[in-house]
Amino acid sequence: MSPFASIRELADAIRWKKVSSVELTTMFVKRLESLGKSHRAVAEMTEEHAMEQARQADNSPARTMLHGIPFGVKDLLATKGIPTRWGSPGHADQVFDYDATAVRRLYEHGGVLVAKLEMIELAGGGNYNVANASRMGPCASAWDRKRWAGGSSSGSGAATALGCVPYSLGSETSGSITCPSAFNGCTGFRPTYGRVSRHGAMALCWTMDKIGPICRSAEDCAIVLEAIAGQDSADPSTLAQRLDLRPRGRRPRIGLLKERFRENNAADCEKAYQDALDVLRKMGYETVEVAYPALPYGLAVEIIVNAEGASAHENFIRSERLTMLADVNQVAGFAASLETKATDYLWALRFRNEALKANAIWDQCDCIFTPVFYHAAVAIDKPFDQTFRNMGGDGGPANLLGWPAIAFPIGFEDGAPLGGQIIAPAYREDVCLRVARDFQFETDFHLRRPAEAKLDRWSTT
């Protein structure tokens, strides 16, 4: 069985007894132990736990698409009896006695947890500036070990792209699913705020944190998102409205922002973006130029994340353990964030209501297509204040207003993947999925694999 098989292929193989869950688990455990760990994508192996789940799956009828299929989760999600360290050297002994709701829902679908995946410490709270801001060291991109895997869901992106897990869960407050998806050539789905329960997830920012799948196709993302979405009495922010990913109505009209390829010396990205648009237009998608109202979205995000992060982690910040963080920028940033003014935070929450004006953009289009970044993954060994200068990135209101987005590969730059993203109005994950799935039906960027991950020595069955 190929380690890059889709969820549907794996489900069929299990249903027709062509492969057992134990065999799949054995294969992915070996790949994680070797390839995954060598990229520093693994926080904790859960082999014993996984083999027990796999045996149970093999001894029971396949009830769902995810039955018996291994997966990994960002180490920000609580797993009963298994260390959950939040990527932080200051939380090395942390073990919860319950499972995060998203993890529990995957268990209920017959999923097999094979690993906790590495992440940027405390999901980047306090503002990190180096790839080394992680308990296990800098996580390398699946495509090039000299490049960073992105963050903060670093291991989820790298391990999924490397075929170390069929799929994984990540989380995003502001870019932490889309960034590692782009840097590793994955397809990652950031759902609407409240779509997936945050219960059992480390809080960085209560009003912006989202849990979502990182997979190798839009189709796989849909399967995983359907499994983990839904209201949860343990998380008052979860939406009552049921997730409906079925395509509805006419083809969505795609909005195009004013991009700055030339200013950022991004010729390869410009070509990939234009080629992607050509593909979509040939399929019948209409495009229209749009612009967000010029408002200080990023400023509000910064204040909210700093304030809520400082409050969520105040005990840790005031403890001796703060200095154990790997990135001194975060040590200082967390310490400073305790000084965030209440008037600044309340301004940001009031601004959030003003920012709702940006919803007017949906009168002109049904979704927005924009590069995740203007370049492929940055160097792993240089500070980000040097490497991110020409990267661009969505500076709009999407995360502030809880809009969903799906990131997926649209081309390459110097052999490393470039990511595009479809952003849609709140509650309209179906629009994201429809466009990305159509694009992947016509292209093969999502089917290309890192050369290293295809080597025979990693394949075990």
Next chain:
Amino acid sequence: MLTLLPVPGFAQSSGASIEVVEKQLKAKLSDDAKKLLSTSLAGLNQVSAARQRFALPENSEPATIFRAVPARKLT
């Protein structure tokens, strides 16, 4: 500066007093962290100043903490 994506610019200048942070917090920080703390505090002041340039309507209220996502009629 975004928290989850590194964006340069936070540490552009120092000047804010480190004295605003409690003594026990300062005492445990390394010299490198203390220097960065100064610039981080300066960054907070810059952010505060920047947001004050964007005046909000006097009748605006904070978004409900768990319902920031707009309830909007879908097309």
